[in-house]
Amino acid sequence: MRRYEEAFDALPPGSDSLRAGITASLAGRHEDAVALLRRPSSNPYIERFRLYHVSRSLLGAGRCGEAYDALRNLPYPEGTQREHSDRFHARSRELAASILAECDSLLSVEGIPPDAAKMPAKTRYALGRALLRTGRDSLGAAEIRGACAARWEPEDREILEEALSACEAYYGDMSPADLRDAALGALSAKLSGAARRIVEHLLDRNPRDYETMLIKVRLLEMEEHNRDASALCGRILASGASGAVKKRAHARLPYIEYDLGHRERAADLCREHADRFGDKGLLAFGARIDVSLGRLARAFDAFRELAGAGPAAVDLEHLRAVGALGCVLGRREEAYRRIEDRLSPLVPKGERYEDGGRGASPSMLYWLWRTAPDPAVKERILSALLRSHPDSPYADAARGALDSVFALMRAEPAGDLVVRMAAKERGLVDSLASARGSDCALAGNAAFAACRYFLDCGLPSEAAECAAALGRDRDARQAAAVAVYREARNRGYYRLAMRMIDALPGHDFDAETARRLRHPVAFSGVVASAAYPGIPAELVLAVMREESAFDPSAASRAGAIGLMQLMPATARWIARERGWRDEHCGELRDPACNVAMGSRYLSYLLDRFDGSIVAALAAYNGGEGRMSRWRKQFDPAGDPMAAMELIGPRETRGYVAKVLDSLWFYRTSAGEGEAGER
Numbered sequence: 001m002r003r004y005e006e007a008f009d010a011l012p013p014g015s016d017s018l019r020a021g022i023t024a025s026l027a028g029r030h031e032d033a034v035a036l037l038r039r040p041s042s043n044p045y046i047e048r049f050r051l052y053h054v055s056r057s058l059l060g061a062g063r064c065g066e067a068y069d070a071l072r073n074l075p076y077p078e079g080t081q082r083e084h085s086d087r088f089h090a091r092s093r094e095l096a097a098s099i100l101a102e103c104d105s106l107l108s109v110e111g112i113p114p115d116a117a118k119m120p121a122k123t124r125y126a127l128g129r130a131l132l133r134t135g136r137d138s139l140g141a142a143e144i145r146g147a148c149a150a151r152w153e154p155e156d157r158e159i160l161e162e163a164l165s166a167c168e169a170y171y172g173d174m175s176p177a178d179l180r181d182a183a184l185g186a187l188s189a190k191l192s193g194a195a196r197r198i199v200e201h202l203l204d205r206n207p208r209d210y211e212t213m214l215i216k217v218r219l220l221e222m223e224e225h226n227r228d229a230s231a232l233c234g235r236i237l238a239s240g241a242s243g244a245v246k247k248r249a250h251a252r253l254p255y256i257e258y259d260l261g262h263r264e265r266a267a268d269l270c271r272e273h274a275d276r277f278g279d280k281g282l283l284a285f286g287a288r289i290d291v292s293l294g295r296l297a298r299a300f301d302a303f304r305e306l307a308g309a310g311p312a313a314v315d316l317e318h319l320r321a322v323g324a325l326g327c328v329l330g331r332r333e334e335a336y337r338r339i340e341d342r343l344s345p346l347v348p349k350g351e352r353y354e355d356g357g358r359g360a361s362p363s364m365l366y367w368l369w370r371t372a373p374d375p376a377v378k379e380r381i382l383s384a385l386l387r388s389h390p391d392s393p394y395a396d397a398a399r400g401a402l403d404s405v406f407a408l409m410r411a412e413p414a415g416d417l418v419v420r421m422a423a424k425e426r427g428l429v430d431s432l433a434s435a436r437g438s439d440c441a442l443a444g445n446a447a448f449a450a451c452r453y454f455l456d457c458g459l460p461s462e463a464a465e466c467a468a469a470l471g472r473d474r475d476a477r478q479a480a481a482v483a484v485y486r487e488a489r490n491r492g493y494y495r496l497a498m499r500m501i502d503a504l505p506g507h508d509f510d511a512e513t514a515r516r517l518r519h520p521v522a523f524s525g526v527v528a529s530a531a532y533p534g535i536p537a538e539l540v541l542a543v544m545r546e547e548s549a550f551d552p553s554a555a556s557r558a559g560a561i562g563l564m565q566l567m568p569a570t571a572r573w574i575a576r577e578r579g580w581r582d583e584h585c586g587e588l589r590d591p592a593c594n595v596a597m598g599s600r601y602l603s604y605l606l607d608r609f610d611g612s613i614v615a616a617l618a619a620y621n622g623g624e625g626r627m628s629r630w631r632k633q634f635d636p637a638g639d640p641m642a643a644m645e646l647i648g649p650r651e652t653r654g655y656v657a658k659v660l661d662s663l664w665f666y667r668t669s670a671g672e673g674e675a676g677e678r
Contacts (some may be wrong), residue, residue, distance in 0.1 A: 003553065004274060007458065019457040025053035030060035045450035046468045048088065051075075054096060068110075071096050075181050088465060094123050096291060101126035104134050112139065121150035121185075141170050141420070149178040161181035164194040171201050173250035177208065178382050183215050187222060196218050210241035215502045217252055221259070230256045247277045254282055263289050265565040266515075271302075280306060284318065288648050291325075292629065299324040304334070306479035307342050315342065317365065323367030328634075341363065349537060362389035363657075366398060367642065391668040392659045397641045406613045409536040410606075411527060418537035421670050422524035429489065430507075432482045436533040445470070449479065452487050459492045467500060481509070494522045494550035517667055523591050524548040524565070530592045530601035535606075538615075539664035540564075540599055542659045543620070561588040564598025599674035609659045612637040614644050617659050622652035 004027035011021035019498050021036030037054045041047045051070050056555070058067035061066075074092055097119055100107045107130050116124060128143030148167040152160045164186055164591060171179065186195035196219060200611035202212040213236055220229035233256070236249040240367065250273055258266040270286025301319040301674060317341050326335025343364055349471050365385040372378040386395050398406045442448040447469040454463035470480035481500060488497035493636075501517050519541075527540050547565040548554035560567050566588055574597045587593040605624070615636040616626045627647070635641035644660075647653040 008032075016457070018046070019459075021057075022049065022053050022457070022462070024156065025057045025060075028060065030057040032060060033057035034063075043134070043370045043446050043450050043453075045447050045469065046453060047453075048074050048451075052088075052092060052095065055099070059095070059099050059102065064106060068099045068103070069108055071099070080139060089535070090118075093118050093186050093216050093221060096125055101130040102174070104130060107131070109217050111674055112143070116143065116417060117146060121152045121154045121158075121163075124150065125159065125166075129166075131505050140306055141173065145170050145174050145178060149174070149181040152185050152189060154189070155285050157191070160185065160189050161191055161194060162179060164191065164198075165276055168197065169226045171198070176202060176205070176212070180211060183212075183219075187215070187218055189443060189657075190222065192219060192223055208239070210236055210239065210245045213241075214245065214248055214252075217249065217509075219258075221256060225673075226260050230260070234447070243277075247273075247279065249376055250277065251282060252277075254285060258289065263293060267293065267298075267611065279470070284314075286608060287321070288650075291646055291650050292633075294633065296329055298331055300331065300335075304338050307360060309336055320645045321341070323371050323643040326371050326647075327639070327642055332371040333373040336368065336373060339368055339371065343368070354598045359390060360384070362392040362394040365389070366394040369398060370641075391664060392662045394522055394641065396664070402640050403611055403613060403637065405667075406536075406663075407611055409538060410534050410611075414537035414540070415532045417670055418521065418524045418527045418541075421537070421666070422521040423667070425516070425521045428513075429482065429486050433479075436479045437481055442483055448483065451484060455491050460488070460496050462495070463488070464496055464499070467496075489520055492523075498549060513663065515529055516669065519545065519669070520550065521666075521669075523595070526595050527590045530595040530599070532596065532603045535599040535603050536663075536667075538663050538670060539602065541666050542662035543598065543617075544595075545662050547654060552589050552594070562594035563591055564594050566594060566598055566601070570601060571597050576603075612640065613660070613663075614640040614656055617656045618647055618652055621655040622649055623648070627652070 003204060004023055006096055008020070008023045008027045008029060011023065017036045017039060018041065021033050024030075024033035024036055033053060034057045035087045041050055049073050052535070057068045058064075058070060060232070067386060071092060074089075093113060093115060096111050099117060100110055100113070101123070107127075112127065112131070113119070116127060119127075119500075124143050124147035128140045128147060131137075131140030131143060133140075142577045144167055146164065146411070148160075148163050148550055154397065164182065167174075167182065174182075179202055183198040183202075186192075186198065199212055199366050200217050200220060202209050203216075215231060217229045217232050217236075220226070220232065226290055233249045233253050239245050241249070250269075252270040254266040254273070257263075257269060267286040267289040270282040270289070273282045279616035282301050283306050287299040287306070290302065290591065300322065303318045303325065306315075307317060307322060313517050319342055326332050343360075365381060366387070369381040369385060371376055382398055385398055389395055393402060396402050421429040446468050451463045451466040451470070454460070454466060467480070467484045468483065482630045485497045488500065497520060498518050501514055522544065529535050531537060531540050533567070544550055544563045547560075548563050550563065552563050554563070555561050555566065556565060558567070561571075570587070573590055578600065588597070595629045604618050605616035606613070609619070609631070610626075615627075618630070618636070626649075630643070630647055634643040644653065644656050647656065
């Protein structure tokens, strides 16, 4: 809300009244919003948002009857895409229910909305309280019970705590299943006291309620009573609980033991779980623990067993680990046979994966090449990799040039390069729009006009909802994908621009063009002027893309902020190192400040790890200290691709691979069409 308050206060005199009114509504300036939103719009998509915010503001001002009347007049544009209208009208129905919850007389006339059970939990709770106020105790209690058993949003934690407290009076009327759902909701919101009261009530009802005992295990884990949690799992396993419950109890034990610092025991329990219950779901966790413990042969055997046991993406991850461990252990031939056996069905009949057939990924060609025992086969695979994916990091790694190529990138001044990249990208987008006749095809299209209007107003969420309606119009669909992309990109809404490529079905971009559009050259002026010397523009772009999708206001639950997702503590360290005042740390949502600090931190990591891009990226995402054991064990400077596949945390492992892929894509884009460049 603070962001909208600042935006409202910054509006110049004479600003568009609709824009000002919606901004005031979002900022909680209800009386201002009502006054500014008086004038209707002839565009039905804009009008529905106007009336929605009129209603929202009237409710905030305590004028419930008028708020409800405004909602009754919401237009339903002809031909609106089903999912678009469902999303908007679900929000409108929620607002209507909130109005009823605040106005007892209206609730008495209108009654409970027929779809109340589908509404957000906090809305159901508000309705329940209103029903109790008006003397309809049984209906009110039912809504409160239903709300407590429903899924709550993280930002509604305080309301959930109040609801759970109110719900205690109705425990006796709730089924065990609903009470367990309420306990799980309390756990997810970290309301351990409320969760404990529900668990104790259920176990008083039935001391052999093993499902509730499993919830108590999670409660004990959250309270860091891991020894008690382990003991309770043991009691469940020794009890008369069903096989399914015992399986779930046993599945918690490896995580509990790991948190207790018993890593060997945790890995052994993962294997025991597979043998006892026929479930291999924990084997990968155990194998990653074995890697961290140096039990590489055991991990290699587990990954060989896992290959083919899961979804395709996970299966390929296991195969890459087989390849990396096969190279580290000198068991290349075993690794090659397993990888080849699993990959053969993935290419069309009559083709060979190792020849770079359709569907052959650069990562798997690389590991086939690394592990192939026959020199002739090895040469053929390398040729296929270099031919099919010449500009991938895997091709440069196969040449033994991953870090040396990156060193060349560091030597290129970022400023001129990124400006040229941005100019080429704008040319591509303009040519696509011209080829599809976007301006003509969308002339008079109300949804597109509304989308563009909301982008101009700085309201990307509203713009996205209007853009979603374009997908139903067959005549406009082809033009819409590139037109919305261009409009969003030119106004700095890169996350929305990238999302539109996948959100609007039916675009006819080839794979290469779609990939280019998913890799915009964002904030080129900022990167050119603020990036730290020696940090390639391509690296800054790749990190921003994976960290925040180019959203300057992005904030993670862990507290990372801005384009390059910097933690405030890291920013303070950089500020002190550069001699900046501490006030700089409060500007992390400012793109220039964030890029300056983020690129300086990358420079520090690269210098610390002898220019190893894999080591630097792993530390940037996973933490410098947390990744120290991995660095000592696998030497990312010596064998970067094997080290990358043997990173422990899955998030960090995937992050490094994605940033490398984006980095090399930007590198290729930067060099295209420039004589002598790269």
